[in-house]
Amino acid sequence: xxxxxxxxxxxxxxxxxxxxxxxxxxxxxxxxxxxxxxxxxxxxxxxxxxxxxxxxxxxxxxxxxxxxxxxxxxxxxxxxxxxxxxxxxxxxxxxxxxxxxxxxxxxxxxxxxxxxxxxxxxxxxxxxxxxxxxxxxxxxxxxxxxxxxxxxxxxxxxxxxxxxxxxxxxxxxxxxxxxxxxxxxxxxxxxxxxxxxxxxxxxxxxxxxxxxxxxxxxxxxxxxxxxxxxxxxxxxxxxxxxxxxxxxxxxxxxxxxxxxxxxxxxxxxxxxxxxxxxxxxxxxxxxxxxxxxxxxxxxxxxxxxxxxxxxxxxxxxxxxxxxxxxxxxxxxxxxxxxxxxxxxxxxxxxxxxxxxxxxxxxxxxxxxxxxxxxxxxxxxxxxxxxxxxxxxxxxxxxxxxxxxxxxxxxxxxxxxxxxxxxxxxx
Numbered sequence: 001x002x003x004x005x006x007x008x009x010x011x012x013x014x015x016x017x018x019x020x021x022x023x024x025x026x027x028x029x030x031x032x033x034x035x036x037x038x039x040x041x042x043x044x045x046x047x048x049x050x051x052x053x054x055x056x057x058x059x060x061x062x063x064x065x066x067x068x069x070x071x072x073x074x075x076x077x078x079x080x081x082x083x084x085x086x087x088x089x090x091x092x093x094x095x096x097x098x099x100x101x102x103x104x105x106x107x108x109x110x111x112x113x114x115x116x117x118x119x120x121x122x123x124x125x126x127x128x129x130x131x132x133x134x135x136x137x138x139x140x141x142x143x144x145x146x147x148x149x150x151x152x153x154x155x156x157x158x159x160x161x162x163x164x165x166x167x168x169x170x171x172x173x174x175x176x177x178x179x180x181x182x183x184x185x186x187x188x189x190x191x192x193x194x195x196x197x198x199x200x201x202x203x204x205x206x207x208x209x210x211x212x213x214x215x216x217x218x219x220x221x222x223x224x225x226x227x228x229x230x231x232x233x234x235x236x237x238x239x240x241x242x243x244x245x246x247x248x249x250x251x252x253x254x255x256x257x258x259x260x261x262x263x264x265x266x267x268x269x270x271x272x273x274x275x276x277x278x279x280x281x282x283x284x285x286x287x288x289x290x291x292x293x294x295x296x297x298x299x300x301x302x303x304x305x306x307x308x309x310x311x312x313x314x315x316x317x318x319x320x321x322x323x324x325x326x327x328x329x330x331x332x333x334x335x336x337x338x339x340x341x342x343x344x345x346x347x348x349x350x351x352x353x354x355x356x357x358x359x360x361x362x363x364x365x366x367x368x369x370x371x372x373x374x375x376x377x378x379x380x381x382x383x384x385x386x387x388x389x390x391x392x393x394x395x396x397x398x399x400x401x402x403x404x405x406x407x408x409x410x411x412x413x414x415x416x417x418x419x420x421x422x423x424x425x426x
Contacts, residue, residue, distance in 0.1 A: 142173025
């Protein structure tokens with residue numbers, strides 16, 4: 001932890017100095033003048049996190065390798081000021097076994113030691129797939145931030161259209177990257193995360209630039225007890241006070257009810273956030289669509305304690321709420337006392353008409369007519385789906401085609417329907 005704190009201070013100083021000098025600094029690379037990530041490239045270069053591929057060439061469109069990414073992330077964590085001789089010796093056998101290049105050995109050894117890289121699980125695949133994907137970067141950065149799976153909390157829900165392509169164990173890292181601004185929670189123009197997309201050096205520069213700035217703030221603000229030159233008053237401002245978490249399911253807890261709370265109407269409600277309204281002269285409001293399609297408006301106090309706003313199992317604030325989240329809340333006279341996201345799953349067994357099939361990505365779109373005669377189009381995920389017909393023939397998803405009427409059986413959540421069985425009727 002001592003190394004981590006010193007690294008944070010040095011990186012913070014570097015960030016500050018590079019920000020001051022960036023306006024006047026000449027572009028260090030001749031091939032980034034018109035690149036969309038120019039500012040981020042200059043920033044990570046000034047921070048000492050990334051170098052060019054040649055003296056004055058950055059190669060922004062070249063895909064970054066996993067080893068280069070890990071070396072940069074290790075540098076972000078302060079390996080440049082550490083004596084890693086013992087750590088390299090400790091992991092020398094595995095470094096040589098998987099032919100880790102010399103330039104990356106110190107940082108890879110450090111990342112193995114800190115469980116940022118799982119040596120015997122991940123390194124064997126580096127030779128076959130040397131390039132880093134968007135998901136790879138999120139996982140490495142998430143582990144560097146100390147993000148860990150907490151099985152006592154609800155699973156993370158991501159709103160990308162291709163969220164099912166992200167392994168469940170890695171969603172916590174992607175979620176954290178969204179929270180700190182490294183990744184856009186809305187996805188690309190089509191709402192996709194693209195977890196297997198190769199990351200270019202320009203893309204990685206942006207992700208690393210944002211993450212490194214947040215890493216400094218996170219480390220300095222959460223553990224500053226041994227930092228030199230910091231007085232008690234500064235520590236009081238920087239270090240959060242530990243509080244006993246509030247059990248948000250306990251109706252007897254202290255609430256933010258008004259003075260006449262004895263007459264306040266208490267409501268426990270569930271639904272999907274339809275709209276969020278922020279105005280200058282009033283508190284934020286959310287419009288919640290209930291299961292019966294009724295819309296109910298609630299006020300969410302800006303100063304509501306983080307312990308009372310839980311999103312995907314994490315302490316959050318009112319500005320982390322967004323449309324599309326399925327939530328449970330407690331309100332007193334229309335004012336939210338606590339709110340949390342919950343998993344919304346519904347068992348599906350219905351007739352549907354296939355609109356479009358994407359065999360390669362194991363997805364399709366279908367039209368379903370509800371009891372009121374309303375037709376809705378829904379996305380269906382076909383991974384591990386059993387397919388058959390009325391003659392009891394066992395088929396594959398290749399037999400599915402637009403226009404077919406099917407019996408669709410599965411489970412629906414906010415991302416779509418995960419089909420377990422499909423019976424083709426025609």
